[in-house]
Amino acid sequence: MDSRHRAVLLTVSAISVAWLAGQWAYHVYQDREREAAAARPQVSGERVWDAGTLGYDHVEGDVRHPMTPPVGGAHDKTWMTCDGTVYTETIRDENAVHSLEHGAVWITYNGTATATDLKRLAGKVARTPYTLMSPVTRQSGTIMLSAWGHQLSVETASDPRVEQFITAYVQGPQTPEPGAPCTGGLTAPR
Template sequence: MPDPSKPTVKQQRTERRAEKVAVLQKQLATQRRNRRIGIGAAIVGGVAVLALVIGFVVVGATPKPNPNDIAISGLKLFPGLVGGVHVDPTPVDYQATYDMNPPAGGDHFAAWLNCGVYDQPQANENAVHALEHGAVWVTYDPEALSESEIASLRDAVPSTYSVLSPYPGLPASVVISAWGAQVQLDGVDDPRLKSFIQKYWKSASAPEPGAACTGAIDGPGRIA
């Protein structure tokens, strides 16, 4: 006769099954908890990375000023200039014809001056053609500036779509010109230099903005 104090075989099987189920449920619960922790950490990490990216974008992105909103004191404009008029080989008297010194647009030669840095004066008619393509022309009186000041100008002008050259007899130590616009600066540190470049460099107001500023005439004394 079976001992009533001892579990039957069936009861033993049931207990072992219950123990296995309890162990399995505990393992599943642990896995679910670890999964929730991992997902939470991933979300927090993703949010942190996104915040860093947004922070870098916001801090690093400096919006460009609207050229139309840039006011420049002493700005002289020459409205009504007609582009595309080539007069080779007849030189142009820009002072008499347009009251410009140096020129800031008007009739010019068919070949443009390649943009770059020059240590010798350039032909007006070729430089004006570069202005027609959206370049800026920074001219300086070589008698008025030191070598260090000239070097400072070289650092200040854009690497493309700009011409830097000496121009004896200027009305100021530095004059910056674009097509139809010009400013006489007080020196190489004049903040209007930067403002003028922001307003007129590759400006849509030029007759042929974006046309080539290379592949034509290298004037004398090109150094960069």
């Protein structure tokens, strides 16, 4: 091979390596930006957990999560159907957490929520794919909205942050499995 062909080959190789390095750097940058966006509070008053420390394991049996309701962590292999589904009975945390992994927002309430608030929330959930609603009597807040790594507590369904939270986190940047289904899961508590 003469020196001219060698020079062309080296130039093409250098350009290819530079292009691949640029692509890699771009994707690393995008991943970091996505992680940073997911870690930043989007809604006033929300709590945020580091998604990397929550864990994603599928397990059998009950899990003791460090927050109620949980916002991530080990969970059942089967999700709760979360296609605008309103559950009137308590559901397993482990199945609801799997729904959060799919990008759902889980709206929960305790015994102090009013009938008017519950009706308003149920209507909102029924019209919103990737949401589910259920009672969690042991939670501290009257109404709580949870997404993977994010949680907001409000006193009433008319609080404008309810809509802000749903808009920010239904299939939002925090979603570990974007595009995963919210249909075809469990439809009743186990």
